[in-house]
Amino acid sequence: MDYSTYLKNYPSKDGRFGKFGGAYLPPQLVPAMEEITEAYLTICHSSQFINELRRIRKEFQGRPTPVYHCEKLSRKIGKCQIYLKREDLNHTGAHKLNHCMGEGLLAKFMGKKRIIAETGAGQHGVALATAAAFFGLECVIYMGEVDVAKQAPNVARMKVLGAKVVSVKDGQRTLKEAVDAAFNDYLENYKDTIYCIGSAVGPHPFPMMVRDFQFVVGEEARAQFQEMMGFLPDVVTACVGGGSNSIGMFLPFINDPVEIVGVEPMGRGEKIGDNAASMTYGSEGIMHGFDSIMLKDENGEPAPVYSIASGLDYPSVGPEHAFLRECGRVKYDVASDKEAIDAFFKLSRYEGIIPALESSHALAYAMRRAKEMDSGSILVNLSGRGDKDLDYVIEKYGYGEDFKDFN
Numbered sequence: 152m153d154y155s156t157y158l159k160n161y162p163s164k165d166g167r168f169g170k171f172g173g174a175y176l177p178p179q180l181v182p183a184m185e186e187i188t189e190a191y192l193t194i195c196h197s198s199q200f201i202n203e204l205r206r207i208r209k210e211f212q213g214r215p216t217p218v219y220h221c222e223k224l225s226r227k228i229g230k231c232q233i234y235l236k237r238e239d240l241n242h243t244g245a246h247k248l249n250h251c252m253g254e255g256l257l258a259k260f261m262g263k264k265r266i267i268a269e270t271g272a273g274q275h276g277v278a279l280a281t282a283a284a285f286f287g288l289e290c291v292i293y294m295g296e297v298d299v300a301k302q303a304p305n306v307a308r309m310k311v312l313g314a315k316v317v318s319v320k321d322g323q324r325t326l327k328e329a330v331d332a333a334f335n336d337y338l339e340n341y342k343d344t345i346y347c348i349g350s351a352v353g354p355h356p357f358p359m360m361v362r363d364f365q366f367v368v369g370e371e372a373r374a375q376f377q378e379m380m381g382f383l384p385d386v387v388t389a390c391v392g393g394g395s396n397s398i399g400m401f402l403p404f405i406n407d408p409v410e411i412v413g414v415e416p417m418g419r420g421e422k423i424g425d426n427a428a429s430m431t432y433g434s435e436g437i438m439h440g441f442d443s444i445m446l447k448d449e450n451g452e453p454a455p456v457y458s459i460a461s462g463l464d465y466p467s468v469g470p471e472h473a474f475l476r477e478c479g480r481v482k483y484d485v486a487s488d489k490e491a492i493d494a495f496f497k498l499s500r501y502e503g504i505i506p507a508l509e510s511s512h513a514l515a516y517a518m519r520r521a522k523e524m525d526s527g528s529i530l531v532n533l534s535g536r537g538d539k540d541l542d543y544v545i546e547k548y549g550y551g552e553d554f555k556d557f558n
């Protein structure tokens with residue numbers, strides 16, 4: 152395949168990446184999605200929109216985020232050099248704000264008054280509530296009652312930012328019910344509302360939009376690395392939940408002689424329900440409005456999933472990832488809870504950077520690869536900071552007293 156024209160050709164007009172993607176919607180929502188697609192293709196390519204988004208990224212988000220060389224960590228491992236793209240330094244501490252600000256700006260340009268979303272661990276809710284506050288939009292976040300209780304600090308953040316958090320009391324009272332509730336809201340209110348999806352998933356045009364808004368991550372990283380070193384890294388890697396930080400990191404390198412690897416959570420092990428490694432154990436299916444690779448139970452329904460990193464426990468993956476693997480351009484590997492915790496403590500101790508547990512998966516993979524390579528360089532997208540994970544890590548692993556140093 153000729154990757155120099157990749158971005159022009161994918162997705163197709165109907166939102167396909169090969170056989171993956173598309174838009175599987177109830178008939179009432181077809182015009183709503185068409186309106187968003189149409190608006191996206193015109194508004195978001197206007198110089199007014201582009202200039203405004205540029206200003207926001209610089210002045211509000213603090214972009215560009217730096218690329219950092221982990222000298223001490225690399226030396227401990229061997230001769231291969233590990234570099235980080237510091238999305239943990241993006242405002243609100245992760246990459247999610249990149250697409251939320253884009254979606255918020257689009258809502259504003261379209262004259263919408265409300266933005267809504269579901270959230271599981273609350274990270275997407277906080278990023279969207281931040282965008283809503285910035286743009287002066289009304290914001291409603293649907294969250295399962297169980298998650299509301301578990302994620303008190305994020306619920307507090309959303310409320311302080313002015314969002315309304317609706318605690319969903321149906322069924323298991325977690326993410327799935329929150330998705331249903333947000334969807335029902337959207338069915339009733341799509342005329343003045345945009346449903347902002349939290350990753351590069353969902354029906355067309357969301358996988359394309361979220362990807363384009365995250366593209367800045369890899370675009371900056373590629374130029375920064377090139378300027379620092381005079382060449383490109385040998386390997387580029389990122390963790391994959393729904394696939395937004397990774398697709399933004401990967402695509403700017405797609406036409407380069409660079410190995411690209413997405414890292415999924417292996418959790419506690421191989422059994423269904425113990426991991427969220429959709430690419431490794433999943434098969435093709437349709438859920439949440441799009442065709443992709445997904446983990447299914449014996450009835451063909453989305454399987455229960457688990458990861459120590461709540462941002463990675465999604466039973467499917469963005470359709471573009473499914474396609475890029477099929478093309479053979481991107482490889483997917485896994486890191487377990489245990490490897491992620493080890494990477495979490497090592498980066499904290501050797502570099503003074505506490506990574507998000509999600510990002511720790513990508514770092515764990517990079518550390519494993521660095522040991523095998525013994526030369527060259529690996530660029531890791533550090534998608535977020537780990538402050539949000541500290542309480543959980545301390546409760547389960549203490550302050551790292553038992554963590555094994557390099558030997």
Ligand SMILES: *Cc1c(COP(=O)(O)O)cnc(C)c1O
Nearest residue numbers: 350392393394395396462509535
């Ligand atoms: C949500 C989240 C992820 C996973 O989402 P993607 O869409 O796969 O990027 C990864 N890292 C952090 C810090 C997150 O908050």
